[in-house]
Amino acid sequence: MSELITVNPKEKQKGFFSENLLINRLPLDHKSTFEKIKKIKITENDYIIKKYVLAYESYFKNKNNNEIIPGDIDRIELEKLEGENLKRYLEYRYKYKIYPNEKILEDYPPCVQVEPTSVCNYRCVMCYQKDRTFSKKSSGHMGNMKLELFKKIVDELEGNVEAITLASRGEPMLNLEIIDMLNYCSNKFLALKMNTNGSMLNEKKIHKILSSNLNTIVFSVDSADKENYEKIRVNGNFEKVYSNIKLFSEIKNKHYSDSDIIIRISGVKINNIQNIDSMKDQWQEYADILAFTNYTPWQSSYENEINKISSPCSELWRRMFLWWDGKINPCDFDYKTVLKTGDFDIKKSHNIKKAWNSEIYNNLRTKHLENSRKKVNPCNKCIMI
Numbered sequence: 001m002s003e004l005i006t007v008n009p010k011e012k013q014k015g016f017f018s019e020n021l022l023i024n025r026l027p028l029d030h031k032s033t034f035e036k037i038k039k040i041k042i043t044e045n046d047y048i049i050k051k052y053v054l055a056y057e058s059y060f061k062n063k064n065n066n067e068i069i070p071g072d073i074d075r076i077e078l079e080k081l082e083g084e085n086l087k088r089y090l091e092y093r094y095k096y097k098i099y100p101n102e103k104i105l106e107d108y109p110p111c112v113q114v115e116p117t118s119v120c121n122y123r124c125v126m127c128y129q130k131d132r133t134f135s136k137k138s139s140g141h142m143g144n145m146k147l148e149l150f151k152k153i154v155d156e157l158e159g160n161v162e163a164i165t166l167a168s169r170g171e172p173m174l175n176l177e178i179i180d181m182l183n184y185c186s187n188k189f190l191a192l193k194m195n196t197n198g199s200m201l202n203e204k205k206i207h208k209i210l211s212s213n214l215n216t217i218v219f220s221v222d223s224a225d226k227e228n229y230e231k232i233r234v235n236g237n238f239e240k241v242y243s244n245i246k247l248f249s250e251i252k253n254k255h256y257s258d259s260d261i262i263i264r265i266s267g268v269k270i271n272n273i274q275n276i277d278s279m280k281d282q283w284q285e286y287a288d289i290l291a292f293t294n295y296t297p298w299q300s301s302y303e304n305e306i307n308k309i310s311s312p313c314s315e316l317w318r319r320m321f322l323w324w325d326g327k328i329n330p331c332d333f334d335y336k337t338v339l340k341t342g343d344f345d346i347k348k349s350h351n352i353k354k355a356w357n358s359e360i361y362n363n364l365r366t367k368h369l370e371n372s373r374k375k376v377n378p379c380n381k382c383i384m385i
């Protein structure tokens with residue numbers, strides 16, 4: 001393991017620790033958010049929206065905060081939404097946060113990650129791209145998603161899933177059809193996000209991204225200084241990435257001042273030298289949100305020690321991953337698809353719905369619920385709860 005990785009978390013939950021998060025864009029305040037929610041036409045079946053109303057009433061009466069109350073990032077995302085779109089967004093956030101706790105399954109997952117490519121130009125110290133049995137060409141794991149497959153995936157997701165992230169095991173901008181992919185998603189989702197290391201941007205691509213309907217762009221950057229950045233993001237060039245992100249922000253401000261796109265700069269917290277204050281000095285000007293996500297040892301998923309975690313993994317009720325070749329997987333900790341839960345076959349319909357509710361996916365969930373996670377490889381070496 002790299003000497004740069006000095007943290008050794010025993011468990012990992014989704015979300016950010018407050019000390020690892022800095023919001024530069026003022027979110028809508030709670031009072032205005034509640035006013036917007038109260039304007040939604042609520043019908044008898046809208047039990048989720050009713051829960052928001054009850055949660056906010058209790059929040060204003062007793063200062064009772066609870067998981068349902070939208071956090072800062074949620075309130076930035078929902079600021080421009082009204083009526084039916086606001087309702088859809090709130091329902092998605094509820095499902096994302098609460099369904100994994102309550103073990104509720106619907107026809108579709110609350111969120112789907114689609115990887116345009118599994119290829120990456122970086123070899124970060126905390127990433128599975130370092131595993132040559134995964135990232136060498138002959139491994140069979142490397143490739144780019146074809147636009148035809150991508151479109152079929154989006155066709156099934158539209159109207160059934162609100163949150164799509166274009167990213168997973170590779171660098172999305174390496175797929176030469178990424179702009180067509182972004183354009184094909186236009187106005188189909190309420191939370192369309194893309195993660196990128198920022199190395200492949202240029203002026204033309206930035207204009208294309210900003211002209212698309214992308215809601216959030218996440219630049220993966222772990223450090224405020226060149227030396228540490230390049231030690232962590234192996235093959236990365238700090239000056240290049242800095243100038244690309246700066247250019248992205250400048251073009252947005254100059255030519256797309258009405259754009260609602262949220263710019264997040266986000267690293268992985270692998271040691272205690274990294275901190276939000278130093279990130280702030282370097283990056284604050286160019287981002288709405290600065291954050292560190294919690295580290296999990298992905299670079300050695302199959303070699304980690306078997307741990308004692310017995311609680312079910314929340315990802316099994318929250319997210320699904322679609323690889324470039326149509327394979328369906330429950331997570332990217334299992335980057336070699338040992339747990340594979342389906343295939344997307346472009347000749348068939350309802351591939352995602354069938355996979356999400358398949359026997360193989362449900363058997364995996366049952367094992368987690370029945371305290372048998374320790375018998376499942378690599379869940380027994382994974383810290384996600």
Ligand code: SF4
Binds near residue numbers: 315332379382
């Ligand atoms: S390896 Fe298992 S426990 Fe870890 S994220 Fe994937 S499904 Fe969850």
